Amino acid sequence: MTFQRARTDEQRTQRRRQILDTAAAMLREMPVAELSLNALSRRACLAKANVLRYFESREAILLELLDTEIQEWIRELDRTMSPVGGSVTERGDQLADVLAVSLAARPVLCDLLSAQGSVLERNISTDLAIGHKHAARRSLSALQSLIIRDLPELGDAGASALIETTLLMAMAAWPCSHPAEAMKAAYAADPGLAAMRVNFVDVVRRTAAVAISGLIARQHDTDLFRP
Structure with missing residues (x-):
C-alpha cells in the first residue's frame, strides 16, 4: 500500500x-x-x-460523525418544522411526533447516540472531549431555539429539559427496538411475546409528549429545573 x-x-x-x-x-x-x-x-x-x-482513535472518528449527524438533523428540523395552530397540548403532540419520526429516519445518528456514553467517549483525550462537548453544547442551543420557536410556552429551561429527555430515551430505545436475531426469532415464534418488542417511534413520541405536558405544567417549579 x-x-x-x-x-x-x-x-x-x-x-x-x-x-x-x-x-x-x-x-x-x-x-x-x-x-x-x-x-x-x-x-x-x-x-x-x-x-x-x-x-487519534476510532472513537474520535465516530464522535466527529456524531457531531455531523446532529448538525444535519438540526438543519432538517429547521427546514421541516413550522409553527402550527391549536392548543398547547396539540402543538406539543405535534412537536413530539416530529422529533420521534425524524430521529427514526436517521438510523446512523440513533446508533451513534446509543453508543455515545459507553463507547464513543471512552478512548479519547481530554482535549478531544472538550472540543466534542463544546460542539454538543452549540447543537443543543440550536435545538433549543427551534423548539422554543414552535412551542414558546416551554421556555429555555423547559426546552433544554425536553431535548435531554428525548435524546436519552432515543439512546435507550434504539438498541431495544433493534434486537439481535435470536430475539427476533423468539418474537416470531411466540406471538405472545411480540408486545414486548419496543417500537422506537412510539416510545420516543410518547416520552416527548408526556415530558412536554409535565414541563409546561411545572414550569414555575424552580426545583425541577435546578442544575
Missing part, C-alpha cells in the same frame, strides 16, 4: 473527509459495534497507522 502524506491544510482536510465519508458509508451497512479501525483502514485504502495520523 502506497501512502502519500498530505502536506497542505487542504490535503489534510481532504484526507480527513475521505476517512469520515468511508466510516459514514460503513455505518449505513453495519452497527457501530462492528466498525473496527482495521476494517475502516482497509475500506479507505489506508494503513491503520496512516488513519491515526488524522484521528
Whole structure:
C-alpha cells in the first residue's frame, strides 16, 4: 500500500473527509459495534497507522460523525418544522411526533447516540472531549431555539429539559427496538411475546409528549429545573 502524506491544510482536510465519508458509508451497512479501525483502514485504502495520523482513535472518528449527524438533523428540523395552530397540548403532540419520526429516519445518528456514553467517549483525550462537548453544547442551543420557536410556552429551561429527555430515551430505545436475531426469532415464534418488542417511534413520541405536558405544567417549579 502506497501512502502519500498530505502536506497542505487542504490535503489534510481532504484526507480527513475521505476517512469520515468511508466510516459514514460503513455505518449505513453495519452497527457501530462492528466498525473496527482495521476494517475502516482497509475500506479507505489506508494503513491503520496512516488513519491515526488524522484521528487519534476510532472513537474520535465516530464522535466527529456524531457531531455531523446532529448538525444535519438540526438543519432538517429547521427546514421541516413550522409553527402550527391549536392548543398547547396539540402543538406539543405535534412537536413530539416530529422529533420521534425524524430521529427514526436517521438510523446512523440513533446508533451513534446509543453508543455515545459507553463507547464513543471512552478512548479519547481530554482535549478531544472538550472540543466534542463544546460542539454538543452549540447543537443543543440550536435545538433549543427551534423548539422554543414552535412551542414558546416551554421556555429555555423547559426546552433544554425536553431535548435531554428525548435524546436519552432515543439512546435507550434504539438498541431495544433493534434486537439481535435470536430475539427476533423468539418474537416470531411466540406471538405472545411480540408486545414486548419496543417500537422506537412510539416510545420516543410518547416520552416527548408526556415530558412536554409535565414541563409546561411545572414550569414555575424552580426545583425541577435546578442544575
